[in-house]
Amino acid sequence: MRALVFDLFGTCVDWRGGVARAVEVVARERGLDVDPFAVADAWRGHYGSSLATVRDHHRPFVDLDVLHRESLDALADGHGLGGLDDAARRELVAAWHRLDPWPDVVEGLVRLKRRFVIAPLSNGHVALQVAIAKRAGLPWDAILSTDLFRTYKPDPVVYLGACRLLALDPAEVMLVAAHNNDLAAAHASGLRTCFVTRREYGPDQTRDLGPERAWDLVVGDFVDLAQRLGA
Amino acid sequence: MRALVFDLFGTCVDWRGGVARAVEVVARERGLDVDPFAVADAWRGHYGSSLATVRDHHRPFVDLDVLHRESLDALADGHGLGGLDDAARRELVAAWHRLDPWPDVVEGLVRLKRRFVIAPLSNGHVALQVAIAKRAGLPWDAILSTDLFRTYKPDPVVYLGACRLLALDPAEVMLVAAHNNDLAAAHASGLRTCFVTRREYGPDQTRDLGPERAWDLVVGDFVDLAQRLGA
Numbered sequence A, B: 001m002r003a004l005v006f007d008l009f010g011t012c013v014d015w016r017g018g019v020a021r022a023v024e025v026v027a028r029e030r031g032l033d034v035d036p037f038a039v040a041d042a043w044r045g046h047y048g049s050s051l052a053t054v055r056d057h058h059r060p061f062v063d064l065d066v067l068h069r070e071s072l073d074a075l076a077d078g079h080g081l082g083g084l085d086d087a088a089r090r091e092l093v094a095a096w097h098r099l100d101p102w103p104d105v106v107e108g109l110v111r112l113k114r115r116f117v118i119a120p121l122s123n124g125h126v127a128l129q130v131a132i133a134k135r136a137g138l139p140w141d142a143i144l145s146t147d148l149f150r151t152y153k154p155d156p157v158v159y160l161g162a163c164r165l166l167a168l169d170p171a172e173v174m175l176v177a178a179h180n181n182d183l184a185a186a187h188a189s190g191l192r193t194c195f196v197t198r199r200e201y202g203p204d205q206t207r208d209l210g211p212e213r214a215w216d217l218v219v220g221d222f223v224d225l226a227q228r229l230g231a
Helices: A015-029 A036-045 A047-055 A064-079 A086-095 A105-115 A126-136 A156-166 A180-188 A222-228 B015-030 B036-045 B047-055 B064-079 B086-095 B105-115 B126-136 B156-166 B180-188 B222-228
Strands: A003-006 A117-122 A173-177 A192-196 A217-219 B003-006 B117-122 B173-177 B192-196 B217-219
Touching (some): A064 A086, A105 A117, A117 A126, A156 A173, A156 B126, A173 A180, A217 A222, B036 B064, B047 B064, B064 B086, B117 B156, B156 B173, B156 B180, B173 B180, B192 B222, B217 B222
Parallel strands (some): A003 A117, B173 B192
């Protein structure tokens, strides 16, 4: 194994907490009564179907900022954000560029980087990922993302394209993710797989509570992963 | 200005010294009488025309390892390397993945990274650049390269594609290069330009001895650049 590629949202960074905090700030400034976590959950709830419109070729490629804005516009009325002006909506979309990593992520990545090439492999576009990495100090060797291939995960083009860019065979690359469907797609393309247990949806999480198949590795966090790989 | 993108070969790393050292090692092991610097110069001499075969759509995209191998095969006989076996030739092609930075590069980039997004924008493919950056400690925020666009500089697709991936207007991006033709192409696409004085060809260098146009900045090295930009 030569390289580790990582899902970003939920696996490396806490999108739910970061988005909820941004919603809370915007709502307070405008005197709106909203449930910030309900907004974050509803927003992420649109995620899968919004990606699919591009992945299934129903429209030309647009990046995640565009999809996030469309989803926000669709959910705003139902969550007390109907009156938000354009500037506030853009501010909320930009909150997805300022997400904090889970506490183990930087230490784990610093250790893993000594032995392996490490890169994200996210549905977030390059600019979004650069912003997150720079702010959070994620020490990536490269930024890999689905916009390089103008589609979205779990399109196999993404996993195979990442291996091609790294000039590695799929069996030399491991995807690390907190999501079973992402790992299933990577596995189908021949990559190795590591499930990391996260609680990205909070205490009421109902999905991805554990590995649903016999992934190559199952770890508690990135420091655990580094130890398991001798890094 | 938000981002700086950097030419790699000659601007950040000493391809001539690194390649010559690898040639010397291979030649000594095989008892061959060669001039290592002449080989390096001849190899680089094929560079422009080999890139053009792809850039001008005379063939499908192939990466720089493929072009380097073809050029090596073409020059080997004339430079005392005709008897080299395949393994040795592959070793020499791989030498382009192990080039040392000029002495000012790491310090300059570390400082520039505090204020700007920094990325290479090289004809070297992602895997080659990851190898160089990892070995040399180049602290890039992202790896940008022409293989993302399946063409080579100075195709404008490269400069505009880099700006698109960074989600920046060309005027928010500066190309730093030791080559006037690279800067001319970047300028034509609306990027800012910085000429850095290098002696990549050694004491007998005849080209790119200085700026040939009024580039936005002219600097002696990357530490000078950091100081000029207040980083």
